[in-house]
Amino acid sequence: MQLLQTLCQFPAPSGAEAGLTRFILDYVGQHGASWRQPPLVVHDESRFQDCLLLVFGQPRTAVFAHLDSIGFTVRYGRELVPIGGPECVAGYRLVGRDSQGEIDCTLTVDEETEALGYEFSRTIEPGTSLTFACDFRETTTTVQSCYLDNRLGVWCALQLAETLEHGIIAFSCWEEHGGGSVPYLARFIYNTYAVRQALIMDITWVTEGVRPGQGCVISLRDSLIPRRSYVERIRRIAEAAGIQHQLEVEGIGGSDAKDLQRSEMPWDWCFVGAAEDEVHTPHEIVHKADIASMLALYQVLLREL
Amino acid sequence: MQLLQTLCQFPAPSGAEAGLTRFILDYVGQHGASWRQPPLVVHDESRFQDCLLLVFGQPRTAVFAHLDSIGFTVRYGRELVPIGGPECVAGYRLVGRDSQGEIDCTLTVDEETEALGYEFSRTIEPGTSLTFACDFRETTTTVQSCYLDNRLGVWCALQLAETLEHGIIAFSCWEEHGGGSVPYLARFIYNTYAVRQALIMDITWVTEGVRPGQGCVISLRDSLIPRRSYVERIRRIAEAAGIQHQLEVEGIGGSDAKDLQRSEMPWDWCFVGAAEDEVHTPHEIVHKADIASMLALYQVLLREL
Amino acid sequence: MQLLQTLCQFPAPSGAEAGLTRFILDYVGQHGASWRQPPLVVHDESRFQDCLLLVFGQPRTAVFAHLDSIGFTVRYGRELVPIGGPECVAGYRLVGRDSQGEIDCTLTVDEETEALGYEFSRTIEPGTSLTFACDFRETTTTVQSCYLDNRLGVWCALQLAETLEHGIIAFSCWEEHGGGSVPYLARFIYNTYAVRQALIMDITWVTEGVRPGQGCVISLRDSLIPRRSYVERIRRIAEAAGIQHQLEVEGIGGSDAKDLQRSEMPWDWCFVGAAEDEVHTPHEIVHKADIASMLALYQVLLREL
16 A cells, blocks of 8 residues: 555646656556566657556557546635635645745635635745645555545556556546546547547545445446446446446546547446545545455456456 | 337437437338438447448438437436436336336426436336336327437438438437537548538427427527538528528527537538427427428438538 | 727627638738748638638647637527627627628617617517627727737737748637637647647736736636646746746636647647736727737747747
């Protein structure tokens, strides 16, 4: 879990993922040679901006894991505007850096207008990004931190990479703030490898129908509806493999799948990932059994899809 | 109208169109050889998912008719979430099927929260799709049923096919729930046939400006605004042909045209279709004169555009 | 400023830009030969609809300036529906033309329902476009008119063209009403010239953080967030050149950049433009110092990016 903690601490809100991309590149450089199938590392800023692709063997399926997190941008004076959809509770610790140095400040929320701001010993430069301060907590059954969404997905992708024979892992940007990288990643993957099956490796929500500790979620729908026959195949593979999982049915929420659904290519997609509670707060919490189930499910899906 | 009734009864909510696609494939297989110009049937799940294209002669214009309908997905317990935007009145009959067998249940709407649910003798499996039970009614002047939007468009496309010499009929998916197939259909059509003129064969609404029985609607705009010069050409063709029609001007509503407008291709598009009353209920009603006018207008437009 | 006045008077709401495109084509035909680097004029209705591209030298950066404006479409009776998001104050003069002749009418706003309408001596044909009547006002320090957004951007693009050596100026359509032309313009530019750097030449808002007369705005974000490293490059170029400018940080608003961000290509983009007050009214006002700064900033950016 040391790697997961490092990932959760890494500041990389939407639009500013470059540092995390560099971290993962270094990680793959250090460890990739010892993996079962060392991947082709596709990283070229002029073609993929701050995204990164790992291509293993003869891929049939692509896994999309977004790098970016929610956060805040400093506006004018003491104002903040959100990056993505953070939960906003006065008192949350926010960290960042501007040309004057390190920042460790406190979120404020105007009780009447709900306007966001910060308290700090000095004014922060407009345009500075702030992210939740990371307080990583682990028990025998849970991990808790900001940004398990989606650093836990990124972590799981790197575990999956260790034994993956055939498949693509795509690390995407901007997911929390409207997307924008998956369209060209998908275009490249489709044109280069004729791959059109996708799995969205991301974290979803605990609800009355999705309970912690009862296995990784296969989402039958959220605000978008995937093609039924593809999702049914995934369910059958999960059932045949005997891997504990739960089915999700929602009318709201979205993921990198939006960009696949809207693309000029016939992508099939399904969201598969563990559920967390305290979504989009500094206290996101996931049950370790669901993490294990998530990794196991991806291992079998990448073999059998 | 027997064919129309069969189409209206066919369950095919967004994401689960595959059965209807198969039905139309069979229909074209049985009847296509006797049409004036037997079409090339383009259907390849790996490239077009559950969509279907009929290509006639040397096409200059593509007609998009969506296969899917609105409906409901069973969530947890007795909850439902909508597929697309159905009108929700307690008591509507909903039908479907899960692994335990046939379902014939009743829609419930919580008076305070407006939460959707169902009443049935047993619990339905989460993820099951439900659609309106079809009560098809015909008079000398009208047809009435659920899903005239857009099974009447599909029916009209199949009538058009009988005499069509040059053109493409594209049967699309997901229109009621945000789209997602027209982008790749349009890409294929544009790349393969250099066609960039589109007509959206769909059903619109009766309003104070669009009256039943006064002819097929040519929409000058809805939530999107088509290119003026293309719409003007269509108006001139309709007027020169002396086909009864009405002009629609709306600030809301959308269609498969959204995916054309946003595409990376210069598509011109115009919505042309009959108007219905009691939109998105089990009681959608269309005047037969408007159906006749719709078919006649498409016949002339496909010749002259 | 005579050219700017002519541009502001020209009726070209979203979807009906063809006349303005023709005007600019004629302008380039008359003046382009005397520019430092006569551009390649790319205009082909079958590929670019009513858009226009000017290609100079070996381009590395594309400038997008939208042609269209907000306005109104006549619905039924005396009703209007908006094109884009105009400010609606009863009494605004609106002009247009239908088959019965010239129209010069007055906007009405129902006090209770906020429904839009018009007062005129006769009924206007449904589907007719209306735009604000132009009252162009100039002082020593300001220009004021309807449609400075974005005719001032178009004007600035034509000034930039006079000395531009390498770059692309793309005149786009539909920006005020959801976009739709930038996707294919960007596709053509990317495929033909391998250009993936964009600047959005448009007009933004005066706010508490952006003041008139203090220089052109470089927007760090609006409703979308551009890639940080690209925006930082632009800031450094502006600072090194000593050109007066202001930084904008917003949580709302959008531009042609939306279509770049969502495209299947890895475009970097940044909004750079003067700020106006009385946005989307007939009284949009911009400080002349900000216009000068905007042009100077574009000149240096097109050289150095």
